[in-house]
Amino acid sequence: MSAYRGRFAPTPSGPLHLGSLVAALASFLDARRARGRWGLRIEDVDPPRCPPGAADAILRQLEAFGLHWDGPVAWQSERHDAYAAALARLEALGLAYPCSCSRRQWRDHPVYPGWCRDGVREPDKPRAWRLRSDLGLRPVRWEDRLFGPQAFDPAELGDVVLRRKDGLWAYQLAVVVDDADQGINEVVRGADLLDNTPWQRQLQHALSLPAPRYLHLPLILGDDGQKLSKQNLAPALPDTEPEARPLLHRALALLDQAPPAALAGAPVDEQLAWAIDHWAPSRLRPALARGEDA
Structure with missing residues (x-):
């Protein structure tokens, strides 16, 4: 094994769909x-x-497509202590603060205006925890493997939530802590998460964690022009190998890898062997989205 450590990290809010398959593949x-x-x-x-x-449905779908992972499955629901320790460190650094504001209160602002930065406005109400985006690393710069040089000022994106008012952990903090603890140094994911990266880089810097390289993929649109997603009721992937074969070939085509037509009905292991040998991210077209059948 080389030093490369990647991952696929789905939310189990429903079964995987074609857009999920493209990212996983x-x-x-x-x-x-x-x-x-x-x-x-x-x-x-x-x-x-x-x-x-x-x-469990996601695990069956990945196995049907031959996407076998290394090591045990990691579960964020078992990681409360790690997230709590990271939040405590951010609070000690003056980079995290409690916030009683609701989205309804700041709906006339493009991003949360930081009203609780200097103290909770309504102490008797439930509180979330937010990141002080104005005090951390600014601007955030990185080189995306597909979209090239990126530069964002996280303060223009607002103070992102780290822990919700109901006590549940938010995505930005959890993903940063998990990627670091699991040694992830290469992240391949959809372009809809491109503008999440500034907050994550800011958190990595504040917590003295290594920053992985990023490859953000073009999004896949459905026939209605919307991103394929569970919220948009994208059809679920099959969980049997024979049904997976044509969809795997389609996913390779959507990734601009130009799989031979003769592979369309081949077993998934045969398709994946060809795809590994020929994988070339340089073939990807850096468009934010394109049609499902492109």
């Missing part, structure tokens, strides 16, 4: 081409969004 191929490790992390920190059986 790209991260898998990138890791396997580099002779690296590819882990699976189930991001289940939001139980109300995670119906029973959804995580």
